[in-house]
Amino acid sequence: MSISDPSLLAPHLGAPADVIPIQYHAQMLADEHRMTSFEEAINEVVKPGMRVVDLGTGTGVLSYFAARRGATVTAVEREPGVFAVARAALAHTEYRDAVQLVHADARDFVPEEPADVVVCEMLHVGLLRERQIEVIGAFKDGYRKRFGSLPRFLPEACVQAVQPVQQDFTYHGYTVPAPQFQDAFAVQPRTLEVAEPQVFQQFFYGDDLPTECAADLEFEVSRAGTLNAIRIVTKNLLAIRAQQPGSIDWLMGYLILPLAVPLQVVEGQPVRLSFHYQPGDELDVTMRSARAEVVR
Ligand SMILES: C[S@@+](CC[C@H](N)C(=O)[O-])C[C@H]1O[C@@H](n2cnc3c(N)ncnc32)[C@H](O)[C@@H]1O
Structure with a gap:
């Protein structure tokens, strides 16, 4: 067996990818390029009064950026521990009333009202491991059934x-x-x-x-x-x-x-x-x- 045989590594690569421990969320928060890019993009796209949906909100930071721009935000998170962290962090901001946190699987979630912008960061390099494509695909199907057209996505x-x-x-x-x-x-x-x-x-x-x-x-x-x-x-x-x-x-x-x-x-x-x-x-x-x- 070659030392770089993928089957050697497979059992060690297979931990459930979309359950992200909180210490990795802290790393994501400390990733300056990621944070600056999202902050700038949200500031560019989101206007006061818009309705924003944030799929897989994690600690809630992208919802916070959108709320700070004057949007009303619905933030969806599936993992109970992360959801609790987001709730506590958002409660400490002056935008707590602008963000509605929903504990749900984003694949099954359709907002009550049409959204202007849907933010979704469930990304891993290569589009590997995480479910960005699956989640956005399922969300689009449900959204189209209810509203006909699609909102703007961020990333685009x-x-x-x-x-x-x-x-x-x-x-x-x-x-x-x-x-x-x-x-x-x-x-x-x-x-x-x-x-x-x-x-x-x-x-x-x-x-x-x-x-x-x-x-x-x-x-x-x-x-x-x-x-x-x-x-x-x-x-x-x-x-x-x-x-x-x-x-x-x-x-x-x-x-x-x-x-x-x-x-x-x-x-x-x-x-x-x-x-x-x-x-x-x-x-x-x-x-x-x-x-x-x-x-x-
Ligand atoms: C890479 S993290 C990013 C968190 C946040 N969007 C950010 O930018 O800091 C992805 C988040 O999506 C959540 N997630 C993954 N699959 C989900 C699903 N099907 N429904 C809701 N949340 C999900 C994970 O629990 C995790 O908190």
């Missing part, structure tokens, strides 16, 4: 890319090719970029949602080395500006996934990378399907 769109890399998995002489996260804004001395990243998926939340995340792409090697991992890049376009260029984006931390079969590559060589998984799948599903091969 998603772009995903993949990059072939050489990852140094050896620590003090000890090699463990396990998946890992990387700060997208930090220098990564353990990662050598073997080729430029390429987009493998893009979609709008208001359109039909993807049932699969898949790549089958050819890359030209720009640096010789051992192609032993892929880097997954997920950029969430939180708000696309109508009157100014660009969008307010949240670039998530990268995900490095080791390849079961590494490949020696030389500069200028064409290589093909492929993988497929479904949104919400565990990391090992992607790893099991990921292949790199030289194009002859």
Whole structure:
């Protein structure tokens, strides 16, 4: 069995993903890029008097941002412990009366009145593990049945890319090719970029949602080395500006996934990378399907 065989890792990757311990919520609150991007996007999109629905509100912070803009917010959370934390935190703000907390599964939730904006952050890099697509899909079905049309979603769109890399998995002489996260804004001395990243998926939340995340792409090697991992890049376009260029984006931390079969590559060589998984799948599903091969 190869040391990077995904079946070795599978049992350790499979803890229920959408039950997020409170210490991870604290990390999300301390993630400056995430917080600033959402705050800016909510300030851009939400206007006083609007009705906002926040699916998977967690600690309630995005509902707080929306209420601070003058919106009336319905915040939905399924986990009882997290729900209690949100209730206590929101009660300490001056916007407590503007936010109605609903203890429910967001897949079954339809608001009483139409919403102007639906915020949903149940995101994991690669659209893996968490149920963003499933939850928004089910919400859209219920919402359309009741109201006909759809509200604006925040995030509005998603772009995903993949990059072939050489990852140094050896620590003090000890090699463990396990998946890992990387700060997208930090220098990564353990990662050598073997080729430029390429987009493998893009979609709008208001359109039909993807049932699969898949790549089958050819890359030209720009640096010789051992192609032993892929880097997954997920950029969430939180708000696309109508009157100014660009969008307010949240670039998530990268995900490095080791390849079961590494490949020696030389500069200028064409290589093909492929993988497929479904949104919400565990990391090992992607790893099991990921292949790199030289194009002859
Ligand atoms: C990644 S956290 C983000 C929390 C919050 N949106 C934020 O940005 O800080 C996702 C939250 O969605 C909740 N969640 C996951 N699945 C859910 C579902 N089906 N219905 C309601 N809440 C759900 C989780 O319990 C968790 O609190």
